[in-house]
Amino acid sequence: MLLMSNILFSVFNFILGAVIGSFLNVLIYRIPKNGSILKPPSHCPVCGHRLKWYDMVPIFSYIFLKGKCRYCGAKISARYPLIEALTGFAFVGVGLRYGWSLQFFEYITFSALLITVAFTDIFDGVVPDIVVIPGATMGLVFSLLRGKAIFLSSIYGMLFLFGFFVLVILITRGGMGEGDATFGAMIGAFLGFKFSVAMLVIAFIIGAIVGILLITVFKKKGEDAIPFGPYLALSAYIMVLFGYKILLFYFKLFAF
Ligand SMILES: [Zn+2]
Structure with missing residues (x-):
């Protein structure tokens, strides 16, 4: 049954x-x-x-x-x-x-937002504010519904990812777009602080693997800029499905 x-x-x-x-x-x-x-x-x-x-x-x-x-x-x-x-x-x-829960509605909303931004980034190289600003607001509202601690974690997640990308933009002078910062803020609002940190690590791992494949197998040149939004979207979705398992695995590796 x-x-x-x-x-x-x-x-x-x-x-x-x-x-x-x-x-x-x-x-x-x-x-x-x-x-x-x-x-x-x-x-x-x-x-x-x-x-x-x-x-x-x-x-x-x-x-x-x-x-x-x-x-x-x-x-x-x-x-x-x-x-x-x-x-x-x-x-x-x-x-x-x-299952049938508040988080179900939260994460199908999040998935729809991730898909929209990933593909506007792939096809047109843009992360539309008209998607990520209401998106971040929705993420905060959902986390507020789940309690004060989760809401605070969402704020920290937003600040962490936004701050990280602003720092990267300042240091590399354009190695990443400002879209990555606003997209990051939206993702942080949904994932909270811990998941946001893990999401970023996974995004860079996937980005590195795909980058190496593109250069070695498909003979792309390193200068061909590849938008980072799709990697953020994919790893954010991975966190939605497997976040707790990934964090547990991490703590087992490093905690003694
Ligand atoms: Zn026609």
Whole structure:
């Protein structure tokens, strides 16, 4: 019975995530262009034809239309169904970890924010204030709901990550963007202090591994700047799912 209800809960969460993901696609596409989120209604960017609801069913429409516009046949970017599926899986992970709880709502909200910023950073190199400022506020509100100690930890997490990136920016003179600082502040608000420290370590480890792979396997040049936002987003999500295990492992290694 437990397994069955877990499966149903996960299916529900995947669908919820895919629907939210299709909204995130709109944010990711429109915010860096400073366009309105609500107007104009969704349309094909090539022929301008207005899309009907059945052209916009997350994931399925892309598959049924074989990745082409129903009206003009222009190719639709695979990023749309991929971001929908990614958001679906992210929500499933949060559901399996936290069940039906306040933290479930906190961390699906956080996941949606992480995905939005990771992809505006990848596609357009921007971390939009219009996402991270309300995002940080939501993180603080959720932590306040969980008590004063957690709220204080969120404040320290924000200050720690924001301060860290400001310091890096000052020292390296532009090695990292100010977007990393504001994105860091938002992540700190959700993760609290301890998880923020671990998140940063993991982000640098993943960044180093990917960097080495890009240079050795894909022969990229070291100067090609790679946005750091996606690494922050990925390691923040890893902390959401495995944070306690990671901290426990760390203390076992170094405590005696
Ligand atoms: Zn079209």
